[in-house]
Amino acid sequence: MDRRNFLKTTLAAGGGALVSNDVRALELRHPEEFVGILVDTTRCIGCRSCEVACAETHDMFVPDVLSDGALAQPRKTSERQYTIVNRFDTEKGEVFVKRQCMHCHQAACASACPTEAMNKTLKGPVIWDGDKCIGCRFCMVSCPFDVPKFEYNEWNPKLVKCTMCFERQAEGKKPACVEACPTDALMFGIQVDNLEIARHRIYAHPDKYVHQIYGEHEAGGTGWLYLSAVPFDQLGFRTDLGRTPYPEYTREFLYAVPAILFGVPAFLLALNALADKGEPAEHSELGFHPDEGGQQR
Amino acid sequence: MSNHTAVASETSRVFHFILEELKPRGPWLTPFNVISIPIILTGLVILYFRFRYGLGAVTNLSQGHPWGLWMGFDVVTGVALAGGAYVITFAVYVMRVDKYQSIVRATVLNGFLAYCFYGGALLFDLGRPWHAMNPYIGNNFGYASVLFLICWHFALYMVAAFVEFSPVIAEWLNLEKARRFLKNITLATVILGVTLSLLHQSGLGALFLMAEPKIHPLWWSQFTPVLFFVSSIYAGLSMIIFEGTISHKAFSHLIAPKNHHAFDDIVFGLAKGAAITMFVYYVFKALLFIHEKQWDLINTVWGYWYLVEVIGFVLIPAFMFAFGHRHRSLNIIKTAAIMALLGIVLNRLNVSIIAYGWYEAVRYYPSWQEIIVTLMVICAEIWLFRWVVNRMPVFSASH
Numbered sequence: 001m002d003r004r005n006f007l008k009t010t011l012a013a014g015g016g017a018l019v020s021n022d023v024r025a026l027e028l029r030h031p032e033e034f035v036g037i038l039v040d041t042t043r044c045i046g047c048r049s050c051e052v053a054c055a056e057t058h059d060m061f062v063p064d065v066l067s068d069g070a071l072a073q074p075r076k077t078s079e080r081q082y083t084i085v086n087r088f089d090t091e092k093g094e095v096f097v098k099r100q101c102m103h104c105h106q107a108a109c110a111s112a113c114p115t116e117a118m119n120k121t122l123k124g125p126v127i128w129d130g131d132k133c134i135g136c137r138f139c140m141v142s143c144p145f146d147v148p149k150f151e152y153n154e155w156n157p158k159l160v161k162c163t164m165c166f167e168r169q170a171e172g173k174k175p176a177c178v179e180a181c182p183t184d185a186l187m188f189g190i191q192v193d194n195l196e197i198a199r200h201r202i203y204a205h206p207d208k209y210v211h212q213i214y215g216e217h218e219a220g221g222t223g224w225l226y227l228s229a230v231p232f233d234q235l236g237f238r239t240d241l242g243r244t245p246y247p248e249y250t251r252e253f254l255y256a257v258p259a260i261l262f263g264v265p266a267f268l269l270a271l272n273a274l275a276d277k278g279e280p281a282e283h284s285e286l287g288f289h290p291d292e293g294g295q296q297r
Numbered sequence: 298m299s300n301h302t303a304v305a306s307e308t309s310r311v312f313h314f315i316l317e318e319l320k321p322r323g324p325w326l327t328p329f330n331v332i333s334i335p336i337i338l339t340g341l342v343i344l345y346f347r348f349r350y351g352l353g354a355v356t357n358l359s360q361g362h363p364w365g366l367w368m369g370f371d372v373v374t375g376v377a378l379a380g381g382a383y384v385i386t387f388a389v390y391v392m393r394v395d396k397y398q399s400i401v402r403a404t405v406l407n408g409f410l411a412y413c414f415y416g417g418a419l420l421f422d423l424g425r426p427w428h429a430m431n432p433y434i435g436n437n438f439g440y441a442s443v444l445f446l447i448c449w450h451f452a453l454y455m456v457a458a459f460v461e462f463s464p465v466i467a468e469w470l471n472l473e474k475a476r477r478f479l480k481n482i483t484l485a486t487v488i489l490g491v492t493l494s495l496l497h498q499s500g501l502g503a504l505f506l507m508a509e510p511k512i513h514p515l516w517w518s519q520f521t522p523v524l525f526f527v528s529s530i531y532a533g534l535s536m537i538i539f540e541g542t543i544s545h546k547a548f549s550h551l552i553a554p555k556n557h558h559a560f561d562d563i564v565f566g567l568a569k570g571a572a573i574t575m576f577v578y579y580v581f582k583a584l585l586f587i588h589e590k591q592w593d594l595i596n597t598v599w600g601y602w603y604l605v606e607v608i609g610f611v612l613i614p615a616f617m618f619a620f621g622h623r624h625r626s627l628n629i630i631k632t633a634a635i636m637a638l639l640g641i642v643l644n645r646l647n648v649s650i651i652a653y654g655w656y657e658a659v660r661y662y663p664s665w666q667e668i669i670v671t672l673m674v675i676c677a678e679i680w681l682f683r684w685v686v687n688r689m690p691v692f693s694a695s696h
Binding site: 076078079108110111112113114115116117130131132133134135136137138140141142144146149150151152153154155156157159238240241242246247249250252253254257260261264265268269271272275276277 | 348349350351352353354356358359360361363364387390391392393422423424425426428429431432437438439441442443444445446448484488489491492495496499500503504505506507508509510511519522653
């Protein structure tokens, strides 16, 4: 089935049931494409079921969503929580936004990591490997979305971030947050399919959505895509990150390395030969001329 | 077999000699000891808490400020200040400028120790230091990482600097054959060392390229690697002037009178080199500023701070170096060296800490524990430097 036919039949079947329940069937159809998640913020009711499901799945701090009042202030993900939901008062009323790692197509954190502990997997999720990590926190410095978090108060700290439930996907299951979402605000699928679904929603309801899909181009494209009724800068998103994939920033420098590593020694050897005044070799000794003396020991 | 016994007796002689040399010498109650011993002891206690309870127990690092004083000063600034070793070895061995022969040993020793201690300080800052060997071993090579490159270049440069210094050690141990061999590979290691320095000095700047959205535009540029490299040249030269001036006072009994006098002439040469590189650096900074059309950023607090750094601690010391060179004023040159060093500290801290996350409400400032550990690293380095120069022919040649 090509993509056009797939879209035709699935869109006809209705927006909510777009994605097959078996993750592995999805991957068979597009073995070469990344998976991703589409967030439609117009559907999110701020119930924070995703926060709870995430915490339970990863055996982490489970927030008390009924009474902790956490929606009062915008929060960031932390070393205790892979994902959080924030509430924003906008020109179109209150809007809830789930935030977590964006799983960039070309991840800054993965290219920053000196040991490949941060790794962009072939399926799409960016995951962390504690056996490789040296704890340098260069991933935190490099991530344009400020996602990786560090356990500062542990003697054996971990880098903490959303894994897109990489382990559950391997078992053929959807990410826990997607499964927990009661309103289909979250949709798991192949990223290119998600992009077409997102475009379709904008075209079908041009007055309901702003005509931008956050994550389509940001930082070169991300696995998570967002739809919104209001401009994204009202929802706590940085809109100044540009379209350049972040590893591109260091690519020129890294490309120059082999040229310098071999070009400069050749140049220096030539300079050294040119600077030869025809004096005895003893002059290139480290230290003084033999006749110069100094303090005798 | 006689050859075998000769080697054995030589090994035993060297072993006993080293044991003898390990004993402390000289008076204990010097002003430096009185200050540095409490700092080092306090630092060790702080490090116990750091490794027992995590970085958060002693540092002000946060999720928004993952790098603080230990990374920004010890590593990023410290390596720039150690740039003198590659500049001087380039002049003496590659360009065969004999005038600077007498400061090569002390400068290379300083560079080597700086890398050991500042590279060593990185272990305090790593969250999982027991994995520190991962970039070097196994299937963990992050080829696309600037930090991977820096890890390797630090390690290789430390080897190169050690080999550059090793004839002095051979001379100290009276190992004539080893000394001759090590002397013969000096040029090769110098060329390797200069190349590696070029790459990791600029590489430290490249660390901040991907932090483009987080660093104030006045301090972020795609040319930061070039700026870091060019400024490391005058940082190194200023450091030689600064450190050499102190050494010539503190270790004057070790230095031949002839070299005392020659040092003034060397300082004038270094000042000229520093002035030229600083003017080049300043012009590059100005061009970037104009090209990026940053005029509207100047009339802000960050703009004034930028002017303090670029005018106050680059342009003014550059003129002072030039003036001091022309009018043969050692005092002006030495003041300029201190100002240039402060300018380097300011620039590196601005890029790595102060202008990083400049828009955030909660600012990072180092905790007293971070400052003490930084001072501990500096003190420990001076201790080892003092131990070496009091025993090995660093300021003098015995052959």
